Amino acid sequence: MNRETAAAVTALNSGLLIFLAVVLFALVNHPGPTATAAAAPWVAEPALLDDPDDPVDPQVERGWGVYQAERCSACHSVAGQGSPRYPLDGVADRLSAQELRLWVVDPQEIRPGVRKRPYDHLSEEEVEALVAFLEILVEP
Amino acid sequence: MNPLVSGAIWLSFYLGIVLAPVALLLVAPTPPGGGFWWDVSMGLGFAGLTMMAVQFVLTARFKRATAPFGIDVIYAFHRYLAYALLAIILLHPLILVLRDPAQLSAIITPWDAPLEVSAGTASLFLLLVIVGASVFRKPLRIPYEAWRATHLFLSIGAIGFAFYHLWGVSYYTEASAVRGLWVLIGFSIGAVVFYVRLLRPWRLLHKPFRVVDVRPELADCWTLAVEPVGHEGFLYEPGQFAWLTVDRSPFFMQEHPFSIASSPHPSGRLEFVIKELGDFTSTVGQIPPGTVAYADGPYGSFSMDRHPEAAGYVFLAGGIGIAPMISMLRTLAEREDERPHLVFTGHSKWDRVPLREELSDLSERIDLQVIHVLEEPPDDWDGEEGWITAEMLDRYLPPERHEFHYFICGPVPMIRAMETFLKELEVAPGHVHTELFDMV
Numbered sequence: 001m002n003r004e005t006a007a008a009v010t011a012l013n014s015g016l017l018i019f020l021a022v023v024l025f026a027l028v029n030h031p032g033p034t035a036t037a038a039a040a041p042w043v044a045e046p047a048l049l050d051d052p053d054d055p056v057d058p059q060v061e062r063g064w065g066v067y068q069a070e071r072c073s074a075c076h077s078v079a080g081q082g083s084p085r086y087p088l089d090g091v092a093d094r095l096s097a098q099e100l101r102l103w104v105v106d107p108q109e110i111r112p113g114v115r116k117r118p119y120d121h122l123s124e125e126e127v128e129a130l131v132a133f134l135e136i137l138v139e140p
Numbered sequence: 141m142n143p144l145v146s147g148a149i150w151l152s153f154y155l156g157i158v159l160a161p162v163a164l165l166l167v168a169p170t171p172p173g174g175g176f177w178w179d180v181s182m183g184l185g186f187a188g189l190t191m192m193a194v195q196f197v198l199t200a201r202f203k204r205a206t207a208p209f210g211i212d213v214i215y216a217f218h219r220y221l222a223y224a225l226l227a228i229i230l231l232h233p234l235i236l237v238l239r240d241p242a243q244l245s246a247i248i249t250p251w252d253a254p255l256e257v258s259a260g261t262a263s264l265f266l267l268l269v270i271v272g273a274s275v276f277r278k279p280l281r282i283p284y285e286a287w288r289a290t291h292l293f294l295s296i297g298a299i300g301f302a303f304y305h306l307w308g309v310s311y312y313t314e315a316s317a318v319r320g321l322w323v324l325i326g327f328s329i330g331a332v333v334f335y336v337r338l339l340r341p342w343r344l345l346h347k348p349f350r351v352v353d354v355r356p357e358l359a360d361c362w363t364l365a366v367e368p369v370g371h372e373g374f375l376y377e378p379g380q381f382a383w384l385t386v387d388r389s390p391f392f393m394q395e396h397p398f399s400i401a402s403s404p405h406p407s408g409r410l411e412f413v414i415k416e417l418g419d420f421t422s423t424v425g426q427i428p429p430g431t432v433a434y435a436d437g438p439y440g441s442f443s444m445d446r447h448p449e450a451a452g453y454v455f456l457a458g459g460i461g462i463a464p465m466i467s468m469l470r471t472l473a474e475r476e477d478e479r480p481h482l483v484f485t486g487h488s489k490w491d492r493v494p495l496r497e498e499l500s501d502l503s504e505r506i507d508l509q510v511i512h513v514l515e516e517p518p519d520d521w522d523g524e525e526g527w528i529t530a531e532m533l534d535r536y537l538p539p540e541r542h543e544f545h546y547f548i549c550g551p552v553p554m555i556r557a558m559e560t561f562l563k564e565l566e567v568a569p570g571h572v573h574t575e576l577f578d579m580v
Contacts, residue, residue, distance in 0.1 A: 002555070002556070002559050002572075002574060003210070003212075003213045003216070003574055003576060004213075004216050004552075004574075004576055006213070007213050007216035007217045007219075007220055008216070008220045010147075010151065010217060010220075011217050011219075011220030011221040011223070011224055012220060012223070012224055014151065014154065014155060014221065014224060015221070015223075015224025015225065015227065015228060016224075017155060018155065018158055018159065018187050018191070018224070018228065019184070019228060019231075021155075021159050021162070021187075022159075022162060022180055022183035022184050022187055023180055023183075025162050025163070025165070025166065025179065025183045026173075026176050026177075026178075026179035026180040026183055027176065028166065029165065029166065029173040029179045068242065071242050071243075071245055071246070073240055073242045073243070074242065074243055074245075074246050074253070074254075074257070075254075077174075080175065081240065082240055082242070083174075083178075083240070083243075084173075084174030084175065084178055085174075085309075085311045115308075117254065
C-alpha cells in the first residue's frame with residue numbers, strides 16, 4: 001500500500017470509527033422523551049385531527065397551526081416531536097395561562113436575560129389560540 | 141520508534157481527542173437524552189467540531205511529531221480527513237431535518253433563524269467553500285498564494301462560527317466539565333494558530349538567509365542557492381525539503397515547499413532546483429543575489445539516511461522529481477560511497493533533462509548507472525525510449541535488488557506506476573519510498 005493510500009484509508013476509517021462511536025454514544029445515552037401529551041395525540045398522528053368521533057377544539061387546532069407556522073418545533077418538542085431542548089409536555093401543569101402568554105410575547109418580562117425571542121408580531125387572536133393549545137399540554 | 145507503532149499511538153490520541161466531548165457527556169450531568177437520532181446528530185456535531193479543531197494541529201508542522209512519517213503524508217491525512225469531517229458535519233443537520241422537516245426552514249432561510257443556528261449554517265457553508273476550493277484549486281485556476289491565505293482565514297471563520305453555534309445553542313454543554321473541555325479546545329486552537337502564524341514566522345525572521353546564486357539549468361529549471369546570515373542554518377538529511385520564502389516577510393505566508401537539492405554542508409548553504417511552472421517559480425530567474433530569504437525546514441522522511449543498511453539505492457525521477465535525488469547522489473559522492481546505485485529519469489526530450497551533465501559527472505565519481513528514458517528521443521539516441529516500464533527495471537536491476545532501497549519522486553501517475561512495477565518485481569513495500577510533493 002503506498003503512502004497516499006495509507007493516509008486515505010486511515011483518514012476515512014477514522015471518520016467511520018468516529019461515526020460508529022457516536023452511534024454507540026446515542027445508544028447508551030439516556031433514552032428519548034417518554035412523556036407524551038396524551039391530550040394531543042394528533043401531534044404525533046396528524047390524521048387524528050380529522051377524527052369525527054373525537055373532535056378537536058377549533059381554538060386549540062388553530063393554536064397548533066400557529067405553533068407550526070412559527071416553527072416552534074425548532075426549539076421545542078411536544079410528545080417527542082421537535083427539538084428535545086425545551087420540551088413543552090406538561091407545560092400547562094407548571095405555568096398559568098397568563099405566564100404562558102408572557103413567555104410567548106415578552107419572555108424577558110417573565111425571566112430577564114433568557115435567550116428567547118419575543119413573538120410580539122403575533123395578533124391577539126393568534127396568541128390566544130397558541131395559549132389555548134399550550135394549555136392542553138398536561139401530563140396524564 | 142517504528143512508524144507503525146508511533147502511528148497507532150498518534151491515531152488513538154486523535155480519536156481520543158475527537159471523541160472526548162462526546163464521551164464526557166456520558167459521565168457529566170446532562171439534560172435527558174433527546175432520543176437516538178437526536179443524540180446521533182448532536183454527537184456528530186460535537187465530533188465534527190473537534191475534527192475541525194485538530195485540522196489546525198495537523199498542518200502546524202510540528203517537526204518531532206511528524207518526523208517518523210514525513211510531513212507530506214500528514215498533509216495527505218489532513219486532506220482526506222477533510223472529506224470525513226465534511227460528511228460527519230453534513231449529517232448533523234441532515235439527521236435533524238429528516239427527524240423533523242420543520243427544522244429545514246432554519247437552514248434555508250438563515251436570516252429568519254436564531255443567530256446561533258445561522259452561525260452553524262454559515263460554518264457549514266464556509267466548510268463547503270474551503271473543501272471545494274482545495275479540491276478544485278487547479279481547475280478553478282486559483283493561485284496557490286491566494287488559496288493558501290483564504291484557506292487559513294476561511295478555516296478560522298468556519299471554526300469561529302461553529303464555536304458560536306455550539307455556545308449559542310448550548311444543548312448538552314450546560315455541565316461545567318463539558319463547558320471547560322470546550323473552552324480548552326477553543327484556546328488550544330487559538331494557541332496553535334498563534335504559534336504557527338506569529339511565533340514561528342517571528343523566529344524565522346531572526347534566522348534570515350541570503351540568496352547567493354541563481355543559475356539556469358536545462359528545461360526551464362533554476363538552481364537557487366541561499367546561505368544563512370548570522371546563524372548556522374539547519375541540519376538536514378539529503379532528500380528532505382523546506383518551505384522557502386524569498387523577498388517577503390515570513391508573516392505574509394508566501395512560502396513554497398521545495399526539495400533541498402544540495403548535500404548537507406557545514407556552512408548551512410542550501411540549494412534548490414526549481415522548475416518554472418507559471419506561478420512564483422517563474423520569477424526565480426529574476427531574483428537578484430543578495431535578496432533576503434527564509435527557509436523553514438527540514439521536513440519529510442524521503443531520505444536514504446533513514447535506510448543506511450541498503451545494498452544500494454535506486455532513484456526513479458519524473459521531471460523535477462530529480463531535485464531530492466540529486467541531493468542524495470551528491471551526498472553519496474561526497475561520502476565516496478562504494479555501493480552500486482541506479483538512477484532512472486523519465487523526460488520528454490533530451491534537452492528537457494535537467495542536471496543531466498551533473499548526473500553524468502556523478503556516474504564517474506561513484507558506482508552509479510544513469511538511465512534516461514525519453515518519450516521523444518533524438519534520431520541518434522541509443523538509450524531507452526518511451527516510459528519507464530517494469531520490463532526495463534527488471535533488465536537493469538541487479539540480482540540483489542531485494543536488498544536495495546527505492547526512491548520515487550515525480551508526478552502522481554508516475555509514482556503509482558513505479559510502485560506497481562516494483563511490487564511486480566517483488567520488492568518489499570518497506571523498501572519503496574515516495575514523496576507526495578503535489579500537495580494541493
